[in-house]
Amino acid sequence: MVPRSCLIRWKTRHLGSSIHPAVSFSRSLFASSQVYQTSWVQAVSNAEKVVGFPTSFLSLRSVANDEISNIAVYLKKLIGTGHPLITTAKNLVYSNDKTHQTRGLLVLLMSKAAKRESGQDILPEQRTLAEITELVHTAHLIHTGVINLNTPNANLEMGNKMAVLCGDFFLAHSCVQLATLQNLKVVELIAQAISDYSTAEFIDIIASENDSALDRWSQQMTLRYGSLIAHACQSTLILGNNVELIESGKSFGLEIALAWQANIEIQSFKSNANRADHVLSKLFPETPFVDVVANFQAVRDRHVNAALKLLTAFPQNDASLALGNIARALKC
Amino acid sequence: MTAFLASQRFAILFASHNRQLCRAYSGLQKCESLLFTSPPSLLFQHQIQTGVPNITNVATASANDKPDNDAMIRRDLASLYEDIRESLGKSQATLTPIAQYYFDGEGKAIRPMITMCLAKAINCHLNQTSSDMIEKQKKVAQVVEMIHTASLVHDDVIDLAESRRNKSSANVVWGQKRSIVAGDFVVGRAIEICAAMQSDPVFELITKMVADLVNGELMQLDGSATEDERFAHYLEKTFKKTASLIAYSCQSVSVLAGADTSLQNIAFQFGRQLGMAFQLVDDVLDFVATSAQLGKPAAADLRLGLATAPVLFAAHKFPELNPLIQRRFNQPGDVETAFYLVHRSDGLQRTKELASQYCDDAVTQLAHLSPSSYQQILYTLTHELLNRMK
Numbered sequence: 001m002v003p004r005s006c007l008i009r010w011k012t013r014h015l016g017s018s019i020h021p022a023v024s025f026s027r028s029l030f031a032s033s034q035v036y037q038t039s040w041v042q043a044v045s046n047a048e049k050v051v052g053f054p055t056s057f058l059s060l061r062s063v064a065n066d067e068i069s070n071i072a073v074y075l076k077k078l079i080g081t082g083h084p085l086i087t088t089a090k091n092l093v094y095s096n097d098k099t100h101q102t103r104g105l106l107v108l109l110m111s112k113a114a115k116r117e118s119g120q121d122i123l124p125e126q127r128t129l130a131e132i133t134e135l136v137h138t139a140h141l142i143h144t145g146v147i148n149l150n151t152p153n154a155n156l157e158m159g160n161k162m163a164v165l166c167g168d169f170f171l172a173h174s175c176v177q178l179a180t181l182q183n184l185k186v187v188e189l190i191a192q193a194i195s196d197y198s199t200a201e202f203i204d205i206i207a208s209e210n211d212s213a214l215d216r217w218s219q220q221m222t223l224r225y226g227s228l229i230a231h232a233c234q235s236t237l238i239l240g241n242n243v244e245l246i247e248s249g250k251s252f253g254l255e256i257a258l259a260w261q262a263n264i265e266i267q268s269f270k271s272n273a274n275r276a277d278h279v280l281s282k283l284f285p286e287t288p289f290v291d292v293v294a295n296f297q298a299v300r301d302r303h304v305n306a307a308l309k310l311l312t313a314f315p316q317n318d319a320s321l322a323l324g325n326i327a328r329a330l331k332c
Numbered sequence: 333m334t335a336f337l338a339s340q341r342f343a344i345l346f347a348s349h350n351r352q353l354c355r356a357y358s359g360l361q362k363c364e365s366l367l368f369t370s371p372p373s374l375l376f377q378h379q380i381q382t383g384v385p386n387i388t389n390v391a392t393a394s395a396n397d398k399p400d401n402d403a404m405i406r407r408d409l410a411s412l413y414e415d416i417r418e419s420l421g422k423s424q425a426t427l428t429p430i431a432q433y434y435f436d437g438e439g440k441a442i443r444p445m446i447t448m449c450l451a452k453a454i455n456c457h458l459n460q461t462s463s464d465m466i467e468k469q470k471k472v473a474q475v476v477e478m479i480h481t482a483s484l485v486h487d488d489v490i491d492l493a494e495s496r497r498n499k500s501s502a503n504v505v506w507g508q509k510r511s512i513v514a515g516d517f518v519v520g521r522a523i524e525i526c527a528a529m530q531s532d533p534v535f536e537l538i539t540k541m542v543a544d545l546v547n548g549e550l551m552q553l554d555g556s557a558t559e560d561e562r563f564a565h566y567l568e569k570t571f572k573k574t575a576s577l578i579a580y581s582c583q584s585v586s587v588l589a590g591a592d593t594s595l596q597n598i599a600f601q602f603g604r605q606l607g608m609a610f611q612l613v614d615d616v617l618d619f620v621a622t623s624a625q626l627g628k629p630a631a632a633d634l635r636l637g638l639a640t641a642p643v644l645f646a647a648h649k650f651p652e653l654n655p656l657i658q659r660r661f662n663q664p665g666d667v668e669t670a671f672y673l674v675h676r677s678d679g680l681q682r683t684k685e686l687a688s689q690y691c692d693d694a695v696t697q698l699a700h701l702s703p704s705s706y707q708q709i710l711y712t713l714t715h716e717l718l719n720r721m722k
Binding site for chain 2: 139143144147161172173176184188190195198
């Protein structure tokens with residue numbers, strides 16, 4: 001059994017967690033629609049049962065490994081500073097019903113979906129890859145959460161310091177885990193995902209002559225979120241030797257990432273009081289609220305449909321059905 | 333001949349066994365004699381038989397050889413920085429200047445220099461000439477320099493540094509967030525380049541290096557060591573933060589050249605001892621050089637609350653330093669008191685002596701290789717490193 005890494009679980013976890021009304025995704029606001037939340041959470045929870053792991057699988061091994069248990073100390077220091085990254089840090093240290101490590105879940109589902117024979121199980125390397133995916137995503141969240149301080153502020157400076165260190169730690173740990181896979185193609189793909197999420201921070205969504213604002217949004221989201229999920233899907237199929245499904249898997253990863261992010265934008269736009277500042281207002285300037293929502297829902301649904309179509313290349317089994325359910329849940 | 337080789341094998345074995353024993357000891361005195369050399373009699377024998385120079389009377393390369401090889405190294409270094417800038421250039425217009433900021437070739441470039449010279453020395457030793465392999469060795473130097481620089485950018489945010497290499501630090505120019513993310517970008521690209529080398533063992537060494545860098549930084553934050561443990565803690569932190577880069581880098585190029593385990597170990601130990609010496613000299617310079625010479629503020633370590641070797645040695649003579657060390661010099665006047673006491677003690681002298689011992693050991697390792705002009709360059713470099721002023 002491959003040992004799990006990272007964070008101490010301060011509360012015991014149960015398989016098949018009960019549905020919780022509030023789910024948070026990355027750093028955006030809570031989704032507003034009750035229906036959407038319920039069906040997404042349900043789809044994710046059911047999917048977790050299919051691949052047999054507790055939701056929060058970035059679990060701290062018991063204090064056997066000093067370096068890893070140390071990180072919880074630094075994350076807790078961060079929590080104490082009032083830095084904007086508190087929520088992210090709390091979710092990592094105090095895992096609870098709210099935290100679903102969906103990216104890792106997607107990787108495990110993709111691994112299982114590709115198995116043509118019912119007896120085949122997810123490989124230990126694929127589980128390690130799922131963990132690596134979560135580690136890289138976490139490092140991304142933390143590092144992009146560093147704030148620019150123009151005036152001295154001891155607390156926020158400490159928060160930044162902890163953020164840099166914890167993010168570095170997660171990146172370093174993901175590299176060490178990557179080495180255990182003994183597959184340099186996978187290493188290359190994950191490294192590209194790291195370069196890509198970094199590049200995304202430097203893209204300006206304002207439309208230029210050459211492309212529309214929507215194209216630039218797609219480009220930014222592809223780099224920021226799509227690249228990691230797509231490359232992780234691709235990598236797990238490489239590890240599972242499912243060569244014929246690699247292209248479909250990679251594209252599925254990208255489509256689901258864009259659909260997911262589009263849905264997050266829609267839900268936060270609906271619930272946000274200050275709409276003028278929201279990215280959707282910038283993508284569709286001088287458009288009535290209802291039309292903005294409708295336009296972007298169309299974008300989201302295009303990606304969901306594309307994802308579902310790609311899924312048809314996969315064998316029909318619990319895992320591919322679960323992936324379909326997750327995709328469809330985004331359409332609510 | 334076999335007896336000589338056997339004695340060398342024994343010397344290495346004894347030295348490494350010594351290290352493991354010493355690791356378990358606490359206490360300043362024992363740690364000082366840690367790590368290095370085989371028993372004096374063996375070393376002396378070795379020097380007589382091969383005429384290996386000891387660090388205090390290093391002969392520089394013969395006048396004929398030096399200019400050519402020097403020029404070749406400089407060309408290689410220039411093209412290394414060009415290659416790095418190119419690999420970071422194909423990206424967003426706002427990212428590129430940050431990513432490329434420290435790769436202008438203005439730094440000391442000590443790590444790539446050591447890596448490439450050692451690579452060439454090992455190639456001579458093993459009679460390896462494949463240009464493909466030489467390209468990969470250059471990539472190792474590139475990857476290590478990229479990772480090292482990214483860690484500097486992150487360190488500057490952590491330390492709230494305002495200048496580096498005689499210019500404003502990246503976080504001052506572009507803000508903390510973009511600097512951190514640009515650092516991640518550089519690391520991502522470096523790992524891609526490393527993967528393209530198609531060598532699993534090299535990749536594993538590079539990941540060990542990355543992990544050691546982060547853990548070294550975490551160790552530096554941790555003030556929990558007791559008085560007895562402090563020096564050992566400092567040495568371990570120094571290995572992780574500084575020497576590991578050079579050690580794994582040297583080992584990697586030896587792996588690419590097809591070195592067996594014992595030669596890899598020699599490469600590793602050479603890099604390691606040189607790296608340790610480098611940091612010790614750095615720690616001395618922090619007390620001795622002016623900010624203009626260093627390109628960054630002096631007495632920076634004390635201001636960050638760090639107790640480096642000079643301070644730890646000084647505390648032996650002035651135990652009143654211990655509470656200051658414990659509280660990381662955070663009271664008004666602590667930094668000044670510590671600075672003054674270090675200069676009054678023999679701390680700087682003892683640190684230099686320790687650095688010299690590490691250099692001696694590095695030279696001993698280097699002497700295992702067949703004579704070559706690159707080996708000579710490394711002898712000179714080791715000597716210059718010990719005596720540098722910035």
